[in-house]
Amino acid sequence: MENLKKKIFRCSILIMTISCVNNSNLKIPKTPKVPVQDNYFGRLITDDYRHLENLKDSSTINWFRAQDDYSEKYLEKLSNQRILVEQMKSYYVDEAATIYGVKYADNGFVFFLKKEKKTIYDKLFYKATPGSEAIELFDPSTFHSELNHEYTINYFQPSWDGDFILVSLSYDGIKESNLIIINVLKKTVLPEIITNAEPDSYLGISWLPDSSGFLYLYIPVLDPEDEKYMLNSSTVLHKLGSNSNKRNIIFSSSMVSSLSKKDLPIAKILSKNDRYIIGYKASVENYWLAYYAKLSDLKTGKINWQLFYDLDEKIYADYGVFLNDEFVFISGKNADNRTISSFDLNLKQPFKANILVPEKKDEVLTSLIVSNNKLYYTSSRFGVEAFLYKYKDGQETQIELPIYSGEISLYSPSNENETLQVGVDGWTNDYTRYFLKDQTFILDPLSNQKKYPEFEGLQEIEVLVASHDDEEIPLSIIHKKGINYNGSNPTLLYPYGAYGELMTPFFSPIFLTWVKNGGVLAVPHIRGGGEKGDSWHEQGMKSKKHNSWKDLIACTEYLIENKFTSKDKTVLYSSSAGGVAIGMAIVERPDLYNVFIADAPMLNPLRSEERTNNASNHLEYGTVKDSAECMALIKMDPYVNLKPNVNYPASLIISGYNDSRIDPWIPGKFVAKLQDHSTSDAPILLDVNYDAGHEGGDTIDELIEEYSKIFAFAFWHTNHNLN
Known part of the structure; x- marks a missing residue:
């Protein structure tokens, strides 16, 4: 009787904003269990939904269609979505705000x-x-x-x-x-x-x-x-x-x-x-191997490629430039936060690196560029505060920015061009472009100058949260000023934690719509990313991947303990490789999250190598061909680790049917198993976008449609009345 009273109360309290979703006429599309057992170095793993990996099979195709129809019928009842759509569209009607x-x-x-x-x-x-x-x-x-x-x-x-x-x-x-x-x-x-x-x-x-x-x-x-x-x-x-x-x-x-x-x-x-062409052996990892050849070889048709540098040099991806007789680059060799180093091209190989800018404490070097034959580079402190520097004639100069920046982007047409374009971004300040000339910032006339009064009065909080092993995890919190810290605020946690990527501040009217309507946006900078240097990445990959979701759990507990939110108000959201961390968070602590939303997510990394040409992703997750890495893959796999008879949260899993990075069967299998194992009354939906790939929609209208659906689903299941 008590549960029935709670359900009646839940529907009546929200009747003014959204009609109760009636699931009585909705039946979850079923697919049979067809168990396949694999032996991974003596560890037996049963996969009941292996057959869903065959996307050419008619029964699989029909199941995906049925799942999508089921989801659409549920989601179309979320009337708040149209309110959110209109809010988001209003930010993009001004012509000046659409130049990019x-x-x-x-x-x-x-x-x-x-x-x-x-x-x-x-x-x-x-x-x-x-x-x-x-x-x-x-x-x-x-x-x-x-x-x-x-x-x-x-x-x-x-x-x-x-x-x-x-x-x-x-x-x-x-x-x-x-x-x-x-x-x-x-x-x-x-x-x-x-x-x-x-x-x-x-x-x-x-x-x-x-x-x-x-x-x-x-x-x-x-x-x-x-x-x-x-x-x-x-x-x-x-x-x-x-x-x-x-x-x-x-x-x-x-x-x-x-x-x-x-x-x-x-x-x-x-x-x-x-004078040279550079050839990269590109991969998903931060550091690449490279070759070089003379540009004049293109005219002769005989390209004489020579090894430029090996992986041991730890030269950061494609962040290298030719400057006069030097090749200048960002290096992680013996430097967790990286250095600016160079090769003297006049010397014979193998080139010996010369450190120009030593490693900085608490600042990770993130990019560099040449403009007007001067070297400029950026750094990031814990992923949330960005700095700009110039290097000339052996001297480093920090350049004071016109406004506080969480992220800096640099662009110049060529090394010799005097135009250095500096873009600054933040959680609550719009991306703004400047020209930097003689240490002076001049606003780019094409920079968006639209004002957003809707987002005035927002507060940014940056804290460090102790994780399971006492490592301090940076956590960014954005909310409206004056909110009550009484556990009543729906809170969207948005982590990533993979490939050494930094979750730097970004201004997004779409995401700030969540905040405008009374939600809290929380970005945990969990291990697996690069916010605290290369070791931060290494501590959240392969056999240490568990740190990623344990960091996330610690940040969630912090938000609850400090009354930003409560267990009934938590929403967990991420995409792509972030799916591993959020998937394992609900597996390990299903009681901690009320809503789970995953967009084009990696939820079955154990089977990742079975995809056609898995490229170099095994460098991040690990490979089933190595016993230790295989055990780590099993441990980090949300699909494998789902348990029966558990009250899992309300779940919205989004998949692009044209996604070539996260094949649709990966989220599909997860949904099939989650629907079978969950004992809660909460919906578990597979929303299939048949006109999208890994990045979702191609247009702003498609992005608005997707995120309005995500936020409406989250607001509904956290019992939140839109302002």
């Missing part, structure tokens, strides 16, 4: 994307000078209009001189992009169309110094269902006006013995006056 992706060329031209009123996609524009009239350059709706696809621009890059611009187009989250080249002054599209590329994911393209062509990564097979998916990729030189199907390969596994057919050989020209 700003890039300058050496001739002063500035290129950018802009969403105009009554359109769902962004168009490409340019200005001859920042203050001149904007000229429309390309409308993606005109591309292959006969196919009725909603193409969007996912990447663009002007040539050094600004005469041409490459544009990458895709639709429905499908991995492959189409590349076109536009003659800027003539506003005409060149006849060649390049396929089998994805520059938005793989370091973009590199224009030749004379703008006569460019380098791009060619991927022969981009169908995730094909056994040759992502194999035998290579960097190709495309000359303007040439046949795009006759590919001039300049960097591949056939040219360099240490590269395999599974590797990503990405060659780049870093600036227009460089």
Whole structure:
């Protein structure tokens, strides 16, 4: 009787904002258990839903459709979603707030994307000078209009001189992009169309110094269902006006013995006056191996690739630049927070690193760039406060920022260009671009200057929380000023904790909609990320991955103990690799969370290597081929560790059916098992987006639709009345 009274009270208290969701007519779509048993070094694991991994099987396809229909019928009753949609859309109606992706060329031209009123996609524009009239350059709706696809621009890059611009187009989250080249002054599209590329994911393209062509990564097979998916990729030189199907390969596994057919050989020209090309063996890890060749080799057609540096040098991904006779880079060698170091290219190999800027205490070096032949670089303290520095003639100078910044981005058209674009971002201050000239910041005329009175009066709190082993975990908390610390606030915890990525502050009207409506946004900077240096990453991967979800649990307990929220008000949300930490958090402490929301999540890492070409993800999670790493994979796998007869939280699992990074069967299997094991009355939904890939929707309207659904679901199940 007591439970019945609680249910009646719950529905009546919310009747003004949302009708009670009636599940009596909704039946969970079932799929049979077909047990498959695997022996992992003597550890037997039974997988009841292995058959769902076959996405070509008609019964699997029908089950996904039925699950999505079931979810849609439930979610359509959440009337608060439409309120949230209207709130979010109101932030994007101002034209000045929709300019982004700003890039300058050496001739002063500035290129950018802009969403105009009554359109769902962004168009490409340019200005001859920042203050001149904007000229429309390309409308993606005109591309292959006969196919009725909603193409969007996912990447663009002007040539050094600004005469041409490459544009990458895709639709429905499908991995492959189409590349076109536009003659800027003539506003005409060149006849060649390049396929089998994805520059938005793989370091973009590199224009030749004379703008006569460019380098791009060619991927022969981009169908995730094909056994040759992502194999035998290579960097190709495309000359303007040439046949795009006759590919001039300049960097591949056939040219360099240490590269395999599974590797990503990405060659780049870093600036227009460089004498060398650099070729990376790219991976998901922070530190890469690289080769180099003379740029003049491109003219002869005989590329003489030589080893530039090995993994032992711990040179940070693609954060390296050629500066006069030096190659300057960020290095993690013997430095947890990294150094700025260099090679003298006049000396013989093997090059010996010279430290220019020593490791900083509590600041992780995060990026560097050359502008006006000066070196600029950024650092981050605990992932929440960013700093900017200049290095010239052996001297380091910290540059005072015009406003407090949680994250800094740097851009310059070339090493020699005087234009250094500095973007600053924060939890509650909008991303703002400046020009830095002679130590003076000048606001970029194209920088968004929209005011958001809706988000005035927000409070940011940064604390350190003791985890299970007393390690201090940075926790960012954003909420409205004046809230009551009485446990009544719905709180969205948004962690990641993987691949050494930093969860730095970002201004998002969409996420701040949660805060505006009385919610608390909490970002735990858990281990597995890079907020406290390389060791922070290492302490949250493979056999130490348990630290990630235990850090998250500790942060949740802190929020509850300090009355920011309560167990009935906690919402756990993440995406992609963040799915491991949040999935294991509800497995280990289902009592601690009331709502679980996972977007394109990794929830079955034990089976990750069974995906077609798992690339280098085993470097992060571990491999089933190694006994110790395999046991760690079993321990970190949310799907494997789900227990029967447990009251699991209300769950919304979102999957993109075109997702090539987290195959749809990964969240699908988790939902099937969770629905079978959970004994609570809370819904467990699989929301399948058939027109999206790993990154979700392509347009702002699609993102608004997705996050309004997420927040409406969370507000409903935390019994929260919208303001």
